Amino acid sequence: MENQRKVRHGRGLTRRGLLATSVALVAVSTLGAGVAVAAEPVKVAGIYTVPVEQQWVSRIHKAAETAQARGDIDYAFTENVSNTDYARVMREYAEKGYQLIIGEIFGAEQEAREVAADYPDIAFLLGSSFKEDPALANLAVFDNYIQDAAYLSGIIAGAMTKTGNIGMVGGFPIPEVNRLMNAFMAGAHEMNPEITFQVSFIGSWFDPPKAKETAFAMIEQGADVLYAERFGVSDAAQERNVLAIGNVIDTQADYPETVVASAIWHFEPTLDHAIAEVKAGTFKAADYGVYSFMAEGGSSLAPLGTFEGKVPEAALALVAEREAAIRAGTFSVEINDEEPKSS
Structure with a gap:
């Protein structure tokens, strides 16, 4: 209904x-x-x-x-x-x-x-x-081009998985979801090229029970880290004592022993630019996607919070190196809008 x-x-x-x-x-x-x-x-x-x-x-x-x-x-x-x-x-x-x-x-x-x-x-x-x-x-x-932050969260996920099996639950395989998943997968492979992925789309933007059941199935198939593109995934991870990586918002306060890191979207640069253009009378057809880039302040990696000291130093060093390069414009995360597939 x-x-x-x-x-x-x-x-x-x-x-x-x-x-x-x-x-x-x-x-x-x-x-x-x-x-x-x-x-x-x-x-x-x-x-x-x-x-x-x-x-x-x-x-x-x-x-x-x-x-x-x-x-x-x-x-x-x-x-x-x-x-x-x-x-x-x-x-x-x-x-x-x-x-x-x-x-x-x-x-x-x-x-x-x-x-x-x-x-x-x-x-x-x-x-x-x-x-x-x-x-x-x-x-x-x-669109939320937060592939920079998703890539960095993937590095952390790659360092945290013990089984080398990561589950990914998305809404629909559209470009804005695909690019984040692909960036996350690329980051995880930076830590371990042998990591395998289970990828599934639930066909809804808001169906936590379905996302949760999909995540349960992935855990049963060996996933010990889940990419929570949809609500419901972190609930499954929490109940089965596996880890999760958040997307768009930071939910660690709700899952302090489960959500290791999150790729955060900041819409403020996008909206503020539009407001300024409207006030100036210069608003026009344009692609505002660039304002979601990390270098523009449109995305970030959430603080580790309860996972401070629990993420391997090698991963943190690589995250710091890559983030500095992204902000300096010397490293670019690939924007891959193709539908990601299970390994």
Whole structure:
């Protein structure tokens, strides 16, 4: 059964506030691609197909709340929007005068781009597996290119496995997932080229029970480290006393004896650049993926926390060496969007 769609408003966003903002925007002008410039906080709407607690979307939501706390934006969002309903919700926000609409359109690419074309004065920054279209000047795309951090977490995983067997549970084999898995696998092979991988996709972005059962099966097949691309995997690892590597968010506080390290996505550089472009009237079709790179502050390796002193020194030395080179631009992690396979 579909989740009931929920609409929430960010702090300070009331009907009275919306009216006040509308009055304040009489000085708005239009430049370049027709995206509005505003001296007042930018009105931003988030549209999400899953709950904002889901790890990937939570990073977008967190960045928007941070920008609102600074006074840069007024933020409202709708969660649990089905792909078939996505275009309609986009139109609703566009008609209400929101200046920047953010979200993810992996399952509604064509419909979402048609909506953007109908509102050339509104900026759209949307997660997508496809690139920007120069003919659609007001739609920019992004994706979480956190392969740098995923690679470093793979080095740690490669040093921690005793069986040489690592399980990997993903949502769907789309580019944004594939590139992280492939980078993780490359990092693990840096420590031990003989490591084997079990790879499975559960066909859902948010189905913790299914992810957990998939992880259990991998543990039964000898995996002693799990790559937790989805919620539910770390629960299985914790119950069976094996280790896990987190993705996008740091969950070690919830699994202190299980999650060794995590590749963290920071959406703030992506969103902050878009806000600046909207305010300057220079927002245009572009690929914002670069702002997820480690060198841009878009990703990082979470602190080891409870695993301080438990990760082999050789692995930590290699992580430090590679991270310094990544930030300096002298080492690049391969971006491989091909679907990863089990060994």
